[in-house]
Amino acid sequence: MTLLMGAISFPFTQLLFSDLPGQIAAAAVFGSIALVVQFLIDFEHRLGRVEDGLQAAVKQIRETVQQGFARVNDATELVARMETAGVQSVAVTKLVSRAAAISPHASALVRNFVHLEVDRVSELLRGLTVNEATYDGEDQDWLLNLTKCVTSSIDAISIPEVDAAGNTYHSFWASPMGVRYLDTQRASGSRGVRIRRVFVTTHDNVGTDSVLHSICQSQVDSGIEVRLLYPSAVPPEIRGQITDFILFDDEICYESHPAPHVDRGAAPMILSNHLELRHDRLQDRIDRYRIIWESASPWDQLVAPERVLTAVPDES
Structure with a gap:
């Protein structure tokens, strides 16, 4: 480009200078000027590209920072909402921290198991927000944890269809889950929690049922108020409505x-x-339990089996 401008300007230098050295020098000056102009034009183009790249980088950084602050704001808002709702944020932070501690090299089985457990807890929380939740199958954790968390009262109904096998309640209360449940109730009772339980019987004559008597005694020894609801004592307004439930x-x-x-x-x-x-x-x-409790008989009115057995020869 410089040589081209020098060659083009050389004929014009003949009009300014009569001697050849002056003409060559003038052509060189014109070429140099063209070189400087070309450099400035190229520099401007490059500077423009740098500015465009810098603006794009700044925009990307700004977006990244804004997204980061948005995530922080969302997390802060969630923590604030949990604390407002009375949920301990420490427990949630511990859950997230321990989930994050799972090795990225953990097996697919471990990762899938973690996902399912987190989803299970998430589904429970979702259910509590809409005031109902269901556990498919037989639960243990909900029952024990509610018993641990209760602060004032537990009102329970036990029906044979849930707690008994062959019309005897021994099957549940002698099981490992039944023993743990009774121990947990005993601990809650020691904190001042009032616990009441109604055993629904399948017939009125349970005086010789040594298993039921033993269960009632163990419940009373654990600080639980126990009553028995006989079939003949079920009020007409709740017949067919007696289900197994516990009020916490x-x-x-x-x-x-x-x-x-x-x-x-x-x-x-x-x-x-x-x-x-x-x-x-x-x-x-709550209303149904009140009716059932008032219709049930205190367990101590149940004649002890040994008294029944000793009473037979006395009457003969």
Whole structure:
């Protein structure tokens, strides 16, 4: 480009200078000027490209920072909402921290198991936001944890379809889960929690039922108020409405739904457990329990089996 401008300008230099050296020098000056102009033009283009790239980089950084702050704001808002709702943020932080500690090289089985457990907890929380939640199958954790968290009262109904096998309650209360549940209730009772339980019987004559007597005694020894509801004492307005449920602080109703047509003598099968928090349905359970409790008889009116056996020869 410089040589071209010098060659083009050389004929014009002849008009300015008569001697050849002057003409060559003038052509060189014109070429140099063209070189400087070309450099400035190229520099401007390059500077423009740098500015465009810098603006794009700044825009990307700004967007990244804004997204980061948005995530922080979302996390902060969630933590604030949890604390406002009375949920301990420390427990949630611990859950996230321990989930993040899972090795990226963990097996697919471990990762999938973690995902399922987190989803299970998430589904429970979603259910509590809409005032009901269901556990498919037989639950243990909900029952034990609610018993640990209760602050004032537990009102329970035990029916043979859920807690008994072959018309005897021994099957559940002698099981590992039954023993753990009774121990947890005993601990809650020691904190001042009032616990009441009604055992629904399949017939009125239970005076010789040594198993039921033993269970009632163990419940009373654990600080539980126990009553028995005989078939003849069921009020007409609740016939067919006696189900297995537990009221925790009159705020959550824990319900057990057994499978139908269980073979006689076989242990009950639980299809699902349900948490009910809806006000109208919760009030219905509270009213129903009050009627059942008032209709039931104190367990100490049950004649002890040994007294029945010793009374027979005295009457003969």
